Amino acid sequence: MLTIESLKEFGADTVSGLQRCMGNEALYLRLAGSVAKEPGFDKLKEAIDAGDRSAAFDAAHSLKGVLGNLSITPLYNKAAEISDALKAGEDRDYAALVGELTALKDKYAALI
Amino acid sequence: MEHFRETSGHKRRVLIVDDEMVNREILGNILSGKYDVSYAGDGQEALELIKGEKPGFSLVLLDLIMPRMDGFELIKLMRADNEMRSIPVIVMTAEADAEVKSINLGAADFITKPYDMPEVIIARCERIIEFSEDKTIISSAEKDNLTGLYSRDFFFEYIRQIEEFNNDTRMDAVVFNIDHFHLINEMYGRKTGDKVLKGLADILMNIFEDVAGIGCRAEADRYYVYCQHQYSYDNIMQKIQDNLPELSEKAKIRVRMGIYPNVEKDIEVEAWFDRAKVACDRIRGDYTKSMTMYSSELHEISRYHEELINEIDEAIENRDLIVFYQPKYGIQGDKPVLKSAEALIRWKHPRRGMISPGDFIPLFESNGLIQKLDNYTWEEVAHQIRRWREKYGRVIPVSVNVSRIDIYDPALEKKLMKLVEDCNLTTKDIMLEITESAYSDNQDTLVRVVENLRNRGFKIEMDDFGSGYSSLNMLTTIAIDVIKIDMKFIRNMLKDDKSLRMVKLIMDIAGFLEVPVVTEGVEEKAQVDKLREMGCDLIQGYYFSKPVPPEDFEKLIDKEMQG
Missing domain, CATH: 3.30.70.270 (Reverse transcriptase/Diguanylate cyclase domain)
Incomplete structure (x- = not known):
C-alpha cells in the first residue's frame, strides 16, 4: 500500500507532487500508484532493444513528463537523463541506462 | 454593464489533450474548479471533440508528443480551419525548443512539464481565454467616443x-x-x-x-x-x-x-x-x-416605408413626383372666380401606381426628407407659375407647403428668393403655408423667419387652423396673412352645430385681424352658400375641383378666361 511516507522514503518530493494535485492526497496516491504499470517503461525498453532511438526518445520523454508531474524524483531523474541524452544524440549505453531505470521502477513497484 | 461575462454563470469549456492519463488527471483536477473540462488522448480524438457539440471550447491544452496525431499536426489543422482558428492553444511540453516551434505555429502560450504551481496554470489559462475573446471583438473600436457606450x-x-x-x-x-x-x-x-x-x-x-x-x-x-x-x-x-x-x-x-x-x-x-x-x-x-x-405586421409596413425612403431620389429624378394643383375660388362676387391654387404633391410610382400622400408625407415629415420634397415642389411651382403667366398673360398665385424643418433651414429665404428671381416672379406669387406644428418647437426662430419672409413680400398662410392646441397662440405670436380653416369643421358644419359655430368663430377672428379666410374640403353647394353668407372669401374643395395635374388645371383657366 503506497503512502505519502513510503513515497517520501523512496525519495519523492511529495510536497510538490501534492501541490500539483491541489492537496488532494487520494488523487496523488492513486496517480502515483498507477506509475508502476505505466506502459512507457516497456515501450522504452523495446525501442532501445530494437535500436529505434526516435521511438525511445518519445517514450522516455513521456515518462519524464509523468514522473516529473508526480515528483517521483529518483525515477524522474533517470528518465530525464535518458530522454536528454537521446535528444542530444549522445552515444551512451542506453541498454544499461534503461536497466538502471527498470531496477528503480521495480523497487518503486514493491512499495505498492 | 461591463461584467456580463462573469455574471452569466456559465463555465467556459476547455479541452486537455495528452496521451498520459496522469498528466490529464492532474491538469483536469487543477482546472475543473474553474472550467468545464473535457479530455482527449491524442490529436485525432481531440479533433473530433473540437468539431463536435456547442458551445465550443474556449481553450485547448495540448501535449506535443502523442500517438496517432501529435500536437504539432493538430495545431496546423486548427490554424487552417476558419472556425477552429479562433480557439487558443496552450502547448504543454518539457522541451525548450518545442516551445519556440509551437509558438511559431500559432500556440498562444506554453506550460512546462513538470507543471508549475496550480495557481500559475489557472492564471495562464484565464489570461489566454480573456485575451483571445477580447481579440476577436477588438478589431473595431470598442467604445463610442461621445457616449462611452460600445460601438x-x-x-x-x-x-x-x-x-x-x-x-x-x-x-x-x-x-x-x-x-x-x-x-x-x-x-x-x-x-x-x-x-x-x-x-x-x-x-x-x-x-x-x-x-x-x-x-x-x-x-x-x-x-x-x-x-x-x-x-x-x-x-x-x-x-x-x-x-x-x-x-x-x-x-x-x-x-x-x-x-x-x-x-x-x-x-x-x-x-x-x-x-x-x-x-x-x-x-x-x-x-x-x-x-x-x-410584430410581423409591423415588419411589412416598415419594409414598405424603407422602399419609399430609398426611392425618393429616383422618384424626383424620374419626375414620378408630380405637383397637382387645386384651385381656390373667390365666392363673394356674382359668380365664383378662379383666384389661386394650392400645390399638392402626388407620387405616380412606376410599379405601385398612385401612392397615397398619407403613405409618404407623414413618413418624410418624420425623418426630415420632407425638406427635399418641399424644395422640389417649390421649384416645380415657380416654373409653372411662370409658364402660365407666359401662356395666359396672368399670374395664378400658388400656395406651397413649408414644413417645420424648412423653417430651420438657414438657406430657406435664399432658396425662395432665387426661385422668384429665376422665374422672374414677385414674392406675392408664391404663398407659403405653415402649419401649427411649426409653432410648437422654437417660437423665436419661427417669428424671425416669418418676419423676414413677410418683409420680402411673401404671404404667409396658416394651414389647418383650429386643428391643434396652439392655433390661437400662434396667431398672437406671428403675423399671418391668410387663415385656412381646418377641413373637418367644414365637413361637419351642416351636420353639427358646434362645427358651424367654430367656423363662425374663426371667421370672426379673421375679421378682427383683417385677414381673409380660405376654407378647404368644400364639397356641396349648400356649404358654399352657407360660407358665402358667413363672409368667407375663398373656397377650395371638390365642389369646384379636386387637385389636378397642370394640363387639367389649364382647362379650368381656359374656362375662366372664356368667361
Missing part, C-alpha cells in the same frame, strides 16, 4: 460571445430613438445635441445595469440595448421618462422604444435589432405612444 460592431460581437455561453437565457433586443433629433441639432446646435446623446446614454446605462443589459449607440440618435427578458417595460420606460427633463433645459426630449422580446436565437443577432428597430420606427410621430413590441 455597434463591438456590441454585436460581444452579444455573439455572450450567446456562446448563455444560449438558454431568454433575452430581449431593445432599440431607442430620440424623436426629431435632427431638429434638436438644427435648432439648438450640435453642442446641445451631443449633450443630449451623452445624457441619454448615461440614463440607459444606469437603468439597464439592473437587468444585465449592455448597450451601444448604433447610429446618430439610435441606441441598442441587449438585456435579460422583461415581462414588462413599463417601469423601465417610466424611469427613463423621469430622467429625460434633465437632458436639456431648452429642448423637450422625447424618446421612443421598440422591443423585440425573447429573441429567436436561431436568427442573426443583427436581425434581432432590425426587428426592434421596426417596432421603434412604427411609433415615430405618434405622440400617444412611447414604446411598442415587434
